[in-house]
Amino acid sequence: MKTTSSHGLHSASLCTPYLLLVPLGLLAALLVLPSLGSSHARSEGLGVLCRGAGADADGYYTAAAKENMAAVAAADAPAQPELSLLVGVLTMPGRRERRDIVRMAYALQPPPAPAGVARVDVRFVFCGVSDPVDAALVAVEAARHGDILVLNCTENMNDGKTHEYLSAVPRLFAAAPYDYVMKTDDDTYLRVAALVEELRTKPRDDVYLGHGFAVGDDPMPFMHGMGYVVSWDVAAWVSTNQEILRHNDTHGPEDLLVGKWLNIGGKGKNRYNLKPRMYDLNWFMDNFQPDTIAVHMLKDNRRWAATFKYFNVTDGIIKPSSNLYHLP
Template sequence: MSLTKKRIRAQAIQLNRVFLRPLATSSSSSSATPLPSTSPSPNSYIPHPYPYPHPPYPMSSPLSPSGSSSGPPPIRFLRKRSPLRSALLLLLFAATFGALWLLIQPKEVDLARYAAGREAERQSPFGHTPQRPGPPDRRPSPSAKQEEERPRPAVPDAPTVPSSSPPPEEEEDEDDEDSATSPVHPVWEDPKLYRFPPIEEEKPREIDLRWWVENGATWFLETIPALRDAPPPSSVGCTNSLSHGPLLLIAVFSTAKSWEKRDLIRVLGRQGLGEDMEKEVQFRFVVGRTGDKQWEDRLRLEMDRYGDILQLDFPENMDDGKTYQFFRWVGERPEGERPRFAMKTDDDTFLVLPNLLNAISSLDCSQNIYFGTSWGACIQNCYPFYMRGMAYGLSWPLIRWLTVANLAYDEYRSTEDARTGSWFLSLPEGEQMFVLDLERRLGDHDGISIPINSGTVALHAMKSNWLWAEIGVQVMKAWAQEGKEYLFTRSGAVQTRALPSAEEVETEASAS
């Protein structure tokens, strides 16, 4: 054997000793790793504690002195070829197969019961109709048997004197028999294509808000002593002139981070105002305290630049008193800056200013007026009458009455729009309350019953900036397609109209 072969063989033997040598156990130190007896060089590898391949981990390990066991926890019942493991797998397979079998079974539907339920919903007096101001008709719908038993008016006898001209001959039609037996279905009209009457025809009417307390309302029914004891709104004066203040103060509720939406409203949301209405209509973006220094600094720069942001000394919130704090701020304005009407709206609402101003410019600000829409509000078995929070407003006497009362925290928190409507349940005795409910003229832009045309007053729920701008442009195009100018001027406004008296309200109710 040559010298080279001997060296290679010696190195192979040494490598076998290093890498394949069994672990030498020692009673003194179980974790000690033995080194080979001879090492070819100081840089030799340390052997692995276990020979290759590794033996399986022990099923149970003794606890170490520190109280923790080494290695994975014992799972004896899941080891291979365990009867319990086989039983569990069989049970899981059976449960999966049973669930799939139930899913593919045909469902039995009681069509008669379903049809009866749909018919009851269709004939219900409350089905898919909003509560209009005033007591609605809560009489139950007559049944089919009652309709058959209802007495019919007597048919008068034919006249004895013959007429001068003979009656026209009736032409026989082959389809008469078919038309007589087939039911006549009413023509369905798409609510999105509905055309509103002129906005000037919308009139406020007196309403008894206590009616809902006795007929179905369940929330916010308590009387607030601070409002009862406050000076009545009728004692607060208001003149319909610019000397009292602007016609309308629009408060757009926003947040510090919604600066892009505020820029859109400054450019697109103020469209439709004539030059003579610049001082009559004011915008304020109402925000609260954010607690973030970066956004507070940016908001302060925006306030210095535009001067149309009102930051309340109150934490930013939606239903925790922001609306009441705003109305209190309005009620504390000095003379000459007191608006005749103030309204709250959201920054995802597009206001059609020409229609809005046409609706309120002729109202008497000295009356207790509450305007907005109750279309879609939860009134039946929910709250007393209220206007939805997308856009609603109050006249100056009501604002001042709320300011002087100085409500406690529990009296203005919770759902802000329903809470606002509940305040008027505490009006002092003898105070008249008028509401201007514009109903379907205001609503969500994607609502199936909300048209978008020249009669719309406000559209809601445009969260993204591009959608808000798109809906606004769509409204303006609808005006142009109908040949109307998207503009409101004082010269074209309706003269101040008197509110209806109690006799006129009763006459209109009896006629309807």
């Protein structure tokens, strides 16, 4: 909070008599200036007479005063979060109803605690929108919500879209990098606060985190496509690694391919398997867990409704109306 010192108030009161002399000074100047001719004398002006507290003899702020002002400005500035996370939800243009559900799923969650601990941004990720109807509706959606990210690719699931996403992010957000980049799907319910709590204790580089699973005898787990996180440096490495494109290694199951790239490149050495807190919802929808980070396979509204009910998202919201208003 900004305060005014007694010294500053005293300086302001000393300045008042000088201000009363300004009209007389101007009159004197009109009489004296013609006789000065080419004189190099100059007025110090009111800025010197009424310099603020902490200013030196030349009217400039002293080093101590500048440090004090900088400290006050820093105290007033919002605190920087411990970490930042970009969540990219891979979806398709025609799934507008699904995106509305997912938006609500994020919007109704409590923010990570403590307040301000993390900055989390959610973006819905498309390839280029070619259908004119979809293009018009997505444009309206983007204008309304501001959360659409369109990539330079043809819409697909396992034909390079994830590679394009991870490659585009470091370029698109180069001016304000995130600590972590996440890829997830529009049939995944992500509990942001739980994920942030996990990330707070993790390194900020060379991270690969998600629901791990083994492939063959490889000791390094691959991360399931329901949702995985890489640190910013890993995404930047993917974006500049020409070997991936040279070997046409972007076609196939995207989660297996991401793990393959990182294994070959020796990246993502800090691997964290969050299984069983990230899992698929089963056929009977009875395997929810209270410490869930992400639950996957929410392919229809019935499954989303069961998820919201289990995590108390909708408790007590719908009530009978006590007042009904009718137009005459």
